[in-house]
Amino acid sequence: MDKIYGYTGKLLRVNLTEKKFRVEEIPVETFKEFIGGRGLVAKYIYNEIKPKTDPLGEENKIFFATGPLTGTSMPSSGRFCVGSLSPLTGIYIRSICGGAWGAFLKFAGYDMLILEGISQNWCYLSITSNGVEFRRADSIVGRLTEEAEKAIRDDLGNPKAKVCVIGPSGEKLVRIAGIQTDRRSAARGGIGCVLGSKKVKGIAVFGQNRPKLYDEERFNTLMKEHIRKNREGHYYHHFHPLGTTGGVGLTYTLGVHPVKNFRKGVFEGIENLLPEAIYNKKFKVRDSGCWNCYMRCGSVFEVPEGPFKGVDYENPEYETMWSFGANCLNSDFSAILAANKICDDFGLDTISAGVGIAFLMECFEKGYITSEDLNGVELKWGDPIAMVKVLRQIANRESRAANWIAEGGVRYASEMIGKDSSDFAMHAKGLELAAYDPRGLQAHGLGYATSNIGGSHQIGYSVQELFGFPERIDRFSPYDKGRHTIWSNRYIMIFDCAVACGFPNAFTESRLDFQTFIEWLQLATGLKDAFKDPEGMNRIYDRIYNLERAFNLRMGMTCQSDTLPARVLKEPIEDGPSSGHLWHKEELIKDYYQARGWDLNTGVPLRSTLEALDLSDVADDLEREGILPKTIF
């Protein structure tokens, strides 16, 4: 094998059923074709998870992947990507997590970790350069996430080990459960539920072998300059103090910060959730941040009094400020802090949980459920105490209605409740929508509807509509949005494959973008022919995207699910700057399929599209399984 830089070139495959592991080589061609992170996850999940796999069965696997910039001097380089067949959506899920765990997996000698099978007893894994130790977790099961991380480190006698864990919700197979490490989450799509199904409470990693980079000296000089410029820059000055917690204002001002389960655009209590009000409360006690990051955009808060009195509250990110804020008509910041902490402690996705509660609030208002379904809780709009009580019920599967959310999010809950509740069950492909109203951001909605993981804000984040970056486009128009959404799909791929964080790198004075990514990749890996120019990189990004799509099609997904709930198709936003608008599915979806080179009727990638991306074998698979559209000419 040629000398490899920036990667370890190895993956660790762990069979939990047999308590065995082996180290495999990752061919350099795989890195050239898929870069790392999300690309590796897509490649291996497509090859290894077959149709009709039960997401919670022995055949499902979890794929943890680092990228070529993981563990380098790039800011926040400890992140990792994790993917699986989602128990929430039944299709592909990828989730990205901050912290240091990814870097230490790499320092232990592995670019990837694949978990297979199901352990007979609750266990945790200790991974080092010597391989895997399977250790019993009987005394750790049931503990909250941060306690569990500490207990595992103590049990190993290694305070420097980095540990990712599931909380009690993952143990109880709550399908909106995530994985936690260092107060950061791989939250979406029920990855924590899959880990729970395998009876793995946590995974400790430790290593000290940092892979050599191709031109280490230049890479590090470049990063020093990147950090210096940004540390002295204005963006840091504005973003560092509150991070995304302070980000509610822009979407609200545009009328796309959904209020009351996406019914409204105006919320009288919003002032309490804007940065000035948060500063004035003086709850913040210190900064926090991720490993190896200058930005330190996290905060720790204390609430001195009231029903949510408490200490050591980590800051809610923007999506959480919304999901437990305006979406539930809650203007009590301390309740959002408490809800965020419950999600972190129990290992729950804050977006899915908050959207789930807003859905139940609307069902309660309409009389579709009663307090009897909620163990006596009167779940009224804007009641923070009721909100937090029901959140605990979801985390513990405690009441009938909360258990529906735990069992399958708002899609499943609406199937149980019936009536017209599916019209306002706010999800795409089973994954709850995030904090942007598609009726006022048409391309962002297109991103939700066509995303390979469902209603993610990240996969098709429309920076053009929301920020006017890199160009301003008409946010209400459905026309010509396909190419813009593809641009966004590719843009986020940079961060997902690197694996890099957007906060210290995306909108700062010195930026990670299409061109700088190539430069950084070349310096890190030396693969100058593979990572050569933006056009070539776009082929890689599109290869990954189409492979994920093909995986979903093989899992039974069809174009029928490239849609959004009836609420945004039929009901205009009631008030605010985006009132009166709908989301225009027909124009948007066709335009996207066309721009992607997908069949206009079925949304299946055309053979010619797949072949142009060196995915002929995938075209063959789809043809063999009767999925690929017949070529007419």
Place this chain on the structure above:
Amino acid sequence: MMFKIRFIGVTPKEGPLTSKDQEGYYSIDLSENKRETIEEILLKFGITLQGISVVKNGDITDLKREVEDGDRLDVFLMHFGG
């Protein structure tokens, strides 16, 4: 020419800061014939453009556009969600 400007999650370092109204807007009075772009106005407040979005009268605007009489400008920071 009068216009209003508000900063949310962005802290101006300097500039013609007067008292804010109840909604948090500063009122700015430009001499009658003076035409200035949003970019120029932001620089007066010590705000460089990197990572900055401006909403003008309810919608995202180009920073090269000139400020007009009666405008309401809201200044924000770009970021991915999280």
